[in-house]
Amino acid sequence: MDLDERNKKVLQAVIDSYISTGAPIGSNVLCKRYDFGLSSATLRNIMAELEEMGFLSHPHTSAGRIPTDQGYRYYIDGLISTSNDVDEIDGQIRQTPSLQGNDVKELMAEASQFLATLSHCAGVVVAPNEPEGQYKHIEFVRLRGRDVLIIFVTASGIVQNKLIELDEKISQHELNYFSSFLDEELEERSLLEVRRRLVEQMQEHKLVFTRLMEETYRASQEVQGRDSEHVFIGGASQILESPEFANVDKMRALFKAFEDKYKLLKLLDRSVTAEGIKVFIGSENPYFEVQGCSMVVSNYQAGANVVGTLGVIGPTRMQYKQVIQVVDYTAKLLSRLLGERLQKGLER
Amino acid sequence: MDLDERNKKVLQAVIDSYISTGAPIGSNVLCKRYDFGLSSATLRNIMAELEEMGFLSHPHTSAGRIPTDQGYRYYIDGLISTSNDVDEIDGQIRQTPSLQGNDVKELMAEASQFLATLSHCAGVVVAPNEPEGQYKHIEFVRLRGRDVLIIFVTASGIVQNKLIELDEKISQHELNYFSSFLDEELEERSLLEVRRRLVEQMQEHKLVFTRLMEETYRASQEVQGRDSEHVFIGGASQILESPEFANVDKMRALFKAFEDKYKLLKLLDRSVTAEGIKVFIGSENPYFEVQGCSMVVSNYQAGANVVGTLGVIGPTRMQYKQVIQVVDYTAKLLSRLLGERLQKGLER
DNA sequence: ATTAGCACTCTATTATGGTGAGTGCTAATA
């Protein structure tokens, strides 16, 4: 399905126009606004052709053309492959305060807000999941005789805490002993190894500590858990600004979808397999039921490993050029920040 | 401004009807649906009187009556003082899964969701703030030479962590020493005392530890911090179900307001001074600009102290009876759970 | 004091016609 150079230009123009005005565009306006050296009649023929091929459509007989999802797809594929232009949003990014959260969760929340502000879409960030992440420290704090607070720390500074109730009393002294034991045992291991090691240990020592080990095991799972607490949505109200969501039912559907963070999580996790920016247009995404939405997503890294996903959700008619740049920038920014944190955790 | 028994009944009926149907009610329908033993003409006179007094109003000449904010106020004041009826929502509450979060934050998020589900409004919970809360433990984890992770734990099991960079290198051994020192020094003290003590200590020891103390001080502030991270909103999309928000602009305004959690925080913190349920109707609340909203809020406790606020935000036309019961129930439930946690932390 | 009756008011709904942007087709043109 390849297009003539001229047709390509016309398609581009139609989509550009539609993206910026939101109104269907007719042959006359197109002819006047862009300089094709062609008459409106010829444009009409071309547009009819593009419609035939599935790139454009008609809201009704006497309206102008609007892009179909397939049209957007063609447009964006062209965009991504040739996106070496100067950063047009550079100025905006400079003006926006950067991320500085201490806590990883804080950082994620800020990043989602950052995305939203710059893209005028809802920003979504899935918190890091590092099976290769390194164990750093475990701490047990005895509260009452049988109640113990477990604090699990990874090298990149993620802290997971958990309140449990043991079957038997245990002293703080014993807890400290056990914590040093684990620190020594698990030092420098990856979370995956940590869990394997814990299982082995549990089979050896069939003691009081078994329960503690079990819970430590759970904590190590939770630290890289994939539940709704690990999804951050910022600036959802940005979407409400766009006229395509000036419809009450659509809004409702959208916010319902946002509340089901778990689904969103699965969606984002599955969507992004390869590295780099990915764009999902309208119906292309089977998991997100809301009509007329697109997603622009990317991976981010901590050190050498891809650990999470971030992106934006907005109307299909969005400013893809800018949005792609913003998502790309944010992914790189977050990767850099996490990389730094990781460095701090690993060096000695 | 006291009402005749008969007028009271009519007002009650009008508001009941309006709350359940959402449509202005006329004298004819009122006459047929409720059994006053009065003709529609008499009701017309009464309604005109109630309007005169400011309890009812007219959308336009030939429409039925709807309650004013003042009308609601009267209605609710009567409601609260006489709310000793059987729990009508009892069944629903039993069917709804209860709160079980481990982490305090998780618990708060669950509570906001719980409120929303039962009240069909947005649920809001402000996380506990306990100046009287007790210090339990501090832990310093050395990451790289100058980077240290501070973990601050209170008796009720709240964990606050913070990543800092010192000016000088420091060994894990020194950190452990300092942590034991602080644990001994601050044991059993309230957060308020902890901060006072830290200031004193800082003046005595003008050493490397000063920076650590400073940051410990900050962590102790943050643990009872009052920033946007401490506000939990659940089920905001519930509000979208009600027809009064079927208006796009209102929706927008509402969600904008929800995103400004900081403002919401101040609003809730200020609103509730006395104990017990409070209801804010429409314009009564000067800080929340969205028109047509009411709030039902209550305090909750940890042990003997009031530590936080929770409630719901919904359309002025909400099922106050049920909602009040739900908010009351949730506040008590949360108080109980926090009380239990606190017990665990304090006993030895 | 209450009620029946009635004229009046105002919204909501439906019907109607005009307007204009845009198309598709045909015939003329380069």
Place this chain on the structure above:
DNA sequence: TATTAGCACTCACCATAATAGAGTGCTAAT
């Protein structure tokens, strides 16, 4: 052969008008 001018036709959109119906306020009778 590709392009263009011209023209009839379509259809959403808007404003206006007409109608129906719910509800009121007032007056006079009970």
